[in-house]
Amino acid sequence: MGLTDQIKRERAGKKFRRPFVPSLFTIVAGIVQRYGLDQNFPRKLDNLAGLPTTSLFPTKESLFKPPRAHALFALVTEREYRIAEAILQRIRNPYLQFARSPDEILACNPLFTLNPSLDAERLLNHHFMYLLTQELQRRGTQPPTA
């Protein structure tokens, strides 16, 4: 692609509106606020060295994808800010931006470890625990018991 084509493409791209993408902090802070997470929650992430135990898996009925929890911009108290920052430090993978609930945050790292190439469509429409179960079944393994 020549320089001219590149410039034309860039200019054409500027003409269209791009969808607003909230920041990772906004997403995580929204979940912290909505579910009232406390400082123990980031420690749960530390304890999950590998796969989440079966006790953390929700029932089949509760495996629906929760609605979006975050506002366009998050302004939280200092305590909530510290919790959100702690979560962000522990989870560094692209699946986090599709998380909608604390359960999904817990499943974020194991899911990415098992399959880092899930497409955005599946992540947007399916609960992470459901996807994690599917990945485990595909590999013929079971989550460890508590």
Add this chain to the structure above:
Amino acid sequence: MIGLLDSQLRVVVHGGFLYLPLLMDPSVKGETELAGGARAVPGNAGGTERGPLLRVRGELYVRSLKVDGLVNCLGMLQPDDAAPIPGELPATPSRTAFCGVSPGSKLTTLVLEVMPHFVRRRTREGGGRPTGKDILEEIRRRFDIPESFPGDTGGQTVVDALTQVREETRRRIEVLRPPADEPIAARELKGWLLEAVRLGFLDDELSRMKSVMADMGRHPWMNDGHRAVLAFLCQRGALEMDGFGFYRHGSADEFIVYVHTGDYALQDFYGRVYRFPDCRVAVTTWGPPRPFVLDRYRHPFLESDGRGQPICFQDSGRWNGEFSAGAVIGGIEGGINALFHGYDRRRRNGYHSLDPLTPYERTIRFEDLRIDRDHPDIRSGRVEIKNLFR
């Protein structure tokens, strides 16, 4: 802000300002870190302050509103809480009732300064201009007003009662005062703010009462009977006597003042006579004292035939003064003079002429007002032709 004072949010009062918990995102966090170290707040055990930020017990607070401003505006922010405060005070004369007793009020100016100008001939035949005292006694005689009128409460009694309530309120404020530099629930702060609003209201009332009492010294001749007349007029809100009148507009100390013109006549280019009925020329005590007619009326100097039309003047910028007895008198007299003597039959000036040159320009007609020059009222002088000067 309205919901804040009913919430359990922890706030801090420091240095006359209300500090709210600082809400954070990464950029705000960056700015607080850029602000650097904090210095200790004198007299505060655990607090540190830096610019608009305050750290108390490990939590960051940001400076928001000034507490004085909050007290001043609480009536608008929390009308449900602040509105009953005046009603809870001891029985005092209301602002409307008391304004008539104050010599500085517009009502008193109208009665004591404007009225003598317009009713002089009928009050004292051949005796010159009556004084304000004469007017008050005349009103008292005509309306049979008792010596003490219910609206006329003793000023000093009211001041004493208000002072006592003020002291009690001040003591309550001291009890409710929030601890300095300590987080408290916003709901607790609200009680203290409402007491501060009450104190401000009491201060206003006291200063008003004191100024009223000081104004009383301007008319040393005024006795209880005279004050009773003013209180009567204040409660009644309207008066008409010998062609002069006024009535209250709204609930404040604002009035519409008017004078009856009586019947009069004008003549046109051909000397034909038109008899104009009585109308009321008025000015308001608010805004510029520009004269207008209160009733439906036709005249060459009025644009149409509706109510409340301003009278046409060549120099409309002359009505820019503020309220004073002179401005009211000048406005009314200017209006009456314009109606009586402003129409020049040769120039046919004004919006309309009594005898237009073409029939097409007639939007307002005056033919029905025409009377014979030998009409008994004209001949006897009961109705005067006002524009005989040319």
